[in-house]
Amino acid sequence: MTILYNPFFLLFITFVFLFLFRVVLIKTELIFTVKKKWRLFEDYFHVYQLFKVPKFNESMQRNQLYHKVFVYLNSLTSVEDSDFTNLFTGKKPNEILLRLDPNQIIEDDFLGAKILWINEDNNLVLKIRKADKRRVLRPYLQHIHSISDDLDEKKRDLKLYMNVVGHGDDQKGRWRCVPFTHPSTFETIAMESDLKNKVKSDLESFLKAKQYYHRLGRVWKRSYLLYGPSGTGKSSFIAALANFLSYDVYDIDLSKVSDDSDLKLLLLQSSAKSVIVIEDLDRYLSEKSTAVSLSGILNFMDGMLTSNCGEERVMVFTMNGKDHVDQAVLRPGRIDVHIHFPLCDFTAFKTLANSYLGLKDHKLFPQVEEIFQNGSSLSPAEIGELMIANRNSPSRALKSVIHALQTDGDGRGALNIGRRSTENGPRKLSGEMGEGSGVFGKEGANAVKEFKKLYGLLRVKSSRKSQSFDLNGDQKEGG
Ligand SMILES: Nc1ncnc2c1ncn2[C@@H]1O[C@H](COP(=O)(O)OP(=O)(O)OP(=O)(O)O)[C@@H](O)[C@H]1O
Ligand SMILES: [Mg+2]
Incomplete structure (x- = not known):
């Protein structure tokens, strides 16, 4: 009986009792009643x-x-x-x-x-x-x-604005608009999930920090550079971004801009809470197919940072490759976030198979994975097309993907000549993808090698993780 008077035993009993009491409170939700009464x-x-x-x-x-x-x-x-x-x-x-x-x-x-x-x-x-x-x-x-x-x-319903050629001075920088109904969302884009989450949380903190920046009297902006081969989802990503933010899209066609001041005017005439897009910037810069000068474009990018019209806007530029672009465009701080869009790998393939064919797994998957490990690669657009064409028979769809992957460059050329020459023809004239475009056309083995050198296994496997999301100081501050 003396054990009952032992202080350690009493302490132990008290702890057990308190623990059990807590368990009862939580399990029976009595805790809510206690909190309510306390309030x-x-x-x-x-x-x-x-x-x-x-x-x-x-x-x-x-x-x-x-x-x-x-x-x-x-x-x-x-x-x-x-x-x-x-x-x-x-x-x-x-x-x-x-x-x-x-x-x-x-x-x-x-x-x-x-x-x-x-x-x-x-x-x-x-x-x-x-x-x-x-x-x-x-x-x-x-x-x-x-x-x-x-x-x-x-x-409210979103809108897509496109610039048209102006007639006379008072017509400069005019926007035409249509309803924006692109169904793309971040969920439908095959992209490394880690990267996707980073982009989403970056955008979420952009939305939240807006209040903070308003209070500080600072311009709140975000700019993205999406770069990668054709058909890797850059345009789909822009649509997903606009849908995510519920922002209107202003798509600038640089060939319809008459001069630097016209470009400035376009920005001034856009509304807040919008995504301003310039696609294929590398092509315009290398072809010089726009009346806008490089410094006009740089000022346009920086205009977001310094002028009032930079508020509540996201700016997106796309390129097929960064290698042949003037370093001034890429210098740190000019474009906040650089995102690489690689050719399809096995993980992206599985996402596409799931969304296009409803397949989570299949007996042909190991074979597909092996081919991807050997370095063959198609763009998500190409794989998506094969899947859509064979959507009634998943096995046939996978077999056609395997065949296309095995035939690789030449096979892909054959597969896509029609589509590429019509849909993407003029895009392929510039820099990095200029060499790649040979592969997509009919330039043969050298071009295939060149293409692999640029976008082959090494890059897809190792560099996508490290390069795909370059955070710089400015961005972290913003986030
Ligand atoms: N990563 C992806 N995830 C899901 N679908 C994709 C992806 N990439 C491409 N696609 C599909 O392929 C088609 C073409 O993609 P998109 O236009 O976004 O490519 P892009 O990178 O903008 O090409 P380009 O450089 O030629 O403009 C779209 O219909 C899209 O649904
Ligand atoms: Mg595109």
């Missing part, structure tokens, strides 16, 4: 002030603030965590929306202050501690304004 107890010692946001004004017109607060509250994660809420289907397939229920109470935190919202009939009531009101209320309402504006912006 009520705490509230008892505070004085609250209430602010009502009515749905309609005195003349029965809609109160815009009510709409903004409603949009804002429905986006809060606390809606998801509250005791009950309404679920509705959204516009997109499989989309489920959470919507406040009448009499639901939502909790929010802002600058360390706790704020409650009560959804009454036709009124939203804000409950805030008197002690916090002076410090928090005004910035909190501004915060609601800007968040709901962003959310409204996200819901």
Whole structure:
């Protein structure tokens, strides 16, 4: 019996009891009840002030603030965590929306202050501690304004703007627009998942840090260089990026720009929250097929950094290769993020097989993998095309991919002559891909070797990891 009086034994028993109590609290969710009661107890010692946001004004017109607060509250994660809420289907397939229920109470935190919202009939009531009101209320309402504006912006339909040739001075830099409906998303793009996540989190921090930069009075911008062979997903990536950000796309055709000032004007005439795109920049620079000078282009890139119109914009440039491009374009700090788009490897192939053929695995996969290990490579576009053409028979699709991979350069030439010469013909005249284009055409073994030297196994395997996402100081600061 003396053991019962042993202090170590008592301590042990106490620990066991506390542990079990904690387990019971968590398992039975009693913890939530305890927290709730504690909050009520705490509230008892505070004085609250209430602010009502009515749905309609005195003349029965809609109160815009009510709409903004409603949009804002429905986006809060606390809606998801509250005791009950309404679920509705959204516009997109499989989309489920959470919507406040009448009499639901939502909790929010802002600058360390706790704020409650009560959804009454036709009124939203804000409950805030008197002690916090002076410090928090005004910035909190501004915060609601800007968040709901962003959310409204996200819901609207996107547009694709293209520049047309101007006639006379007053027609300079005119944009024509069509609805932007490209279905590409980051999920549909075959890309190293690590890299994809890095890009997504980079964009997410871009969106978040916007508020921060606004407060500092700094221009908030992001620029990307996408480089890699034809058909590797650069244009699809731009569409995915625009869909991800819900930004309009301004696609600049440099051959239709009359001079440097016209290019500047185009930027000035674009709206905020947009992606400005110049595709095949290397081709324009090497062919000199634009009236815009190199310094005009550099100023255009830097214009994003220094002028007001750089706000809330993303700029994207694409190239087939960086090797023959003037170093001034590539110098650190000019374009924030460089992303390499390599030819298809086995991992990308598996992503394509999954999305195009619904195949997670197949008995022919080991054979495909072996061929990829030997250095054969096609672009994702080429593999995708073979899969689409044979989508009713996965085995036939895989066999045709294997055949194309085995025949490699020459085979690919045969496979793509028609498509490449029509769809991508003029793109292949420049620098790096100029040599590659020989392979895609009919230039034979030397060109194949040259092509492999440029884009072969070594590059695909080892350099894509290290080069594909070059973060520089500026970018990290932004993120
Ligand atoms: N990485 C990829 N993942 C999924 N699909 C891809 C990928 N790359 C290419 N494709 C498919 O191939 C087609 C052509 O791709 P895209 O136009 O994006 O290539 P690109 O790199 O822009 O080529 P180019 O340099 O010739 O403009 C698209 O229909 C796209 O769906
Ligand atoms: Mg493209």
